[in-house]
Amino acid sequence: xxxxxxxxxxxxxxxxxxxxxxxxxxxxxxxxxxxxxxxxxxxxxxxxxxxxxxxxxxxxxxxxxxxxxxxxxxxxxxxxxxxxxxxxxxxxxxxxxxxxxxxxxxxxxxxxxxxxxxxxxxxxxxxxxxxxxxxxxxxxxxxxxxxxxxxxxxxxxxxxxxxxxxxxxxxxxxxxxxxxxxxxxxxxxxxxxxxxxxxxxxxxxxxxxxxxxxxxxxxxxxxxxxxxxxxxxxxxxxxxxxxxxxxxxxxxxxxxxxxxxxxxxxxxxxxxxxxxxxxxxxxxxxxxxxxxxxxxxxxxxxxxxxxxxxxxxxxxxxxxxx
Ligand SMILES: O=C(O)[C@H](O)CO
Numbered sequence: 001x002x003x004x005x006x007x008x009x010x011x012x013x014x015x016x017x018x019x020x021x022x023x024x025x026x027x028x029x030x031x032x033x034x035x036x037x038x039x040x041x042x043x044x045x046x047x048x049x050x051x052x053x054x055x056x057x058x059x060x061x062x063x064x065x066x067x068x069x070x071x072x073x074x075x076x077x078x079x080x081x082x083x084x085x086x087x088x089x090x091x092x093x094x095x096x097x098x099x100x101x102x103x104x105x106x107x108x109x110x111x112x113x114x115x116x117x118x119x120x121x122x123x124x125x126x127x128x129x130x131x132x133x134x135x136x137x138x139x140x141x142x143x144x145x146x147x148x149x150x151x152x153x154x155x156x157x158x159x160x161x162x163x164x165x166x167x168x169x170x171x172x173x174x175x176x177x178x179x180x181x182x183x184x185x186x187x188x189x190x191x192x193x194x195x196x197x198x199x200x201x202x203x204x205x206x207x208x209x210x211x212x213x214x215x216x217x218x219x220x221x222x223x224x225x226x227x228x229x230x231x232x233x234x235x236x237x238x239x240x241x242x243x244x245x246x247x248x249x250x251x252x253x254x255x256x257x258x259x260x261x262x263x264x265x266x267x268x269x270x271x272x273x274x275x276x277x278x279x280x281x282x283x284x285x286x287x288x289x290x291x292x293x294x295x296x297x298x299x300x301x302x303x304x305x306x307x308x309x310x311x312x313x314x315x316x317x318x319x320x321x322x
Contacts, residue, residue, distance in 0.1 A: 002026070004048035004069070006307060009035050009056050013076075017300035024308055025049070034269075041065050048072070049307040054079055054239075054287075055268070060087035072310040074303040077290075078102055078159075081212040081239060085322045095320040096306025098299040100158065102290035106209075107162035109263060109289045110237045114167075114205060117261035117283045118233050119143040144204065144231060144258065152176040152203030154196060154219065155210025155238065156183045163207060164189050176203055178210075200224045205233050212239035222247040231258040237289045240266035249275050252282060263289050 006025040008018065010033055021027045028043060034055055044050060044066040052058060054077045063070060063084075073083060074096040088095055116122060124141045127133055151167050153160045156177040164175055168189050175191040176199045177183065183191065196219060200206060206228065210216050220234065220243040228234070234257065236243060245266050251257050259281035265274075268287055276282050290296060302317060309316040 004311060005046060006049040006051060007040075007043050007047045008051040009040060009043075010051075010053060013051070014297045014300045016297065017304040020301065020304040020308065021051070024311055037062070044070070049074060049310070051076065051303055051307060052082075053077055054082045056082060058083040058088070060084055060090075063087050063091050063093060072096060072307050074307045076296075076299050076303045078106075079211055079239060080320055081241070083320075085320075089322060094310055094316065095322070096303060096309075096316050097318055097320050098302045099318055101298040101302055102295050103158045103162050105292045105295040106159050106237060106289040107166055109285070109291070110159075110163050110207060110209065110235060111166050113237070113261040113263060113283060113285060114207065114233070114235050115146065117235065117259050117281075118146065118205065120280075122283050123280050144233070146170040146172060146205065148173045149204040150174040150176065150202055151205045152178075152194075152199035152207065153186075153191075154178050154199060154206065154208045154242075155216075156186050156191070157209070157211075159237075160207075160209040161185050163209060164191055174202075197224065197227065200232075201227045201229075203232060204229060205235065208234070208236040208238045208242050210238050210242065212241045217241050218244045220244065220248070222250075225251045225257065228257050230256060233258045233261065235261040236265075237263045240264045240268065245276075252276075252279055255281075259283075261285075263287055 003026050006021050006027050008029040011031050037057055046069050047066055048069055049072045051074050058073050070093055072094045076098055078097060078099045080097055083095060120141050120143045147170055149172050151172050153164055156179040164186050176194045177186055177191050178196050178199055182193050222244060225247050261283040263285040264287055306316050
């Protein structure tokens with residue numbers, strides 16, 4: 001009897017997760033990292049499950065192409081803005097994701113990106129490697145410190161709360177946050193719930209750690225960028241779509257804000273001719289928020305177990321309810 005089929009929409013997934021799947025499924029692993037939508041469309045028919053990432057678009061057309069065998073999508077991410085939930089619901093497909101296991105790693109990346117941006121690490125590193133380290137003045141390569149600053153965290157879920165805890169150790173002067181509800185854990189750190197407009201106006205460092213959806217698309221728009229302090233540094237570890245990127249580029253080009261540290265952008269990968277590529281006050285990372293070996297391995301195992309749970313008709317370890 002033939003076994004149900006899983007499509008793994010990327011290559012080089014940790015073998016431990018592939019082995020888990022192989023015990024129960026026929027597993028087809030794609031042989032590129034950035035699988036095109038056309039390739040995905042070709043491979044999904046007859047599959048029971050798709051193991052995917054935010055680089056893949058799970059829309060109605062893909063779901064229809066997969067056909068009635070498709071029962072579960074397991075995304076190796078906490079974000080699921082790349083999945084059309086109404087189409088999933090319409091065709092009765094369940095969605096697994098990977099919250100919690102990546103919280104600390106993403107928060108670590110955020111703190112690193114914030115420091116690298118405000119203290120100009122990459123600019124300084126480039127100067128050292130290209131002979132720019134000569135005749136330096138006292139204020140050469142100086143940035144702004146985090147101590148005594150106002151930090152604003154947009155979206156205080158698990159990741160935002162962990163970032164707040166870590167930054168507290170830097171002796172910041174004030175912690176602002178936005179959230180649908182008060183967060184006692186963040187309040188206990190001295191955090192203050194404010195509106196997004198208050199946050200962008202008052203913060204020296206603005207950190208986006210919020211999910212992308214209809215309500216949060218372009219939450220950082222031209223008007224809000226105009227309200228930021230002239231030295232404000234914007235850090236985004238959520239999704240590129242949270243920011244009106246053209247407005248950000250304009251503000252950076254005109255030095256209306258201090259800088260930006262972006263782990264996510266639009267599109268991904270960012271084309272080499274993007275103006276962001278040429279800016280000294282911008283640090284760009286290739287969406288590596290959760291990229292520690294331990295965390296990515298845990299995420300892969302969790303994604304496999306989410307998929308297996310559907311085959312077993314048991315509770316999924318981490319299921320998106322919609
Ligand atoms: O959604 C996620 O999991 C983050 O973007 C990290 O990849």
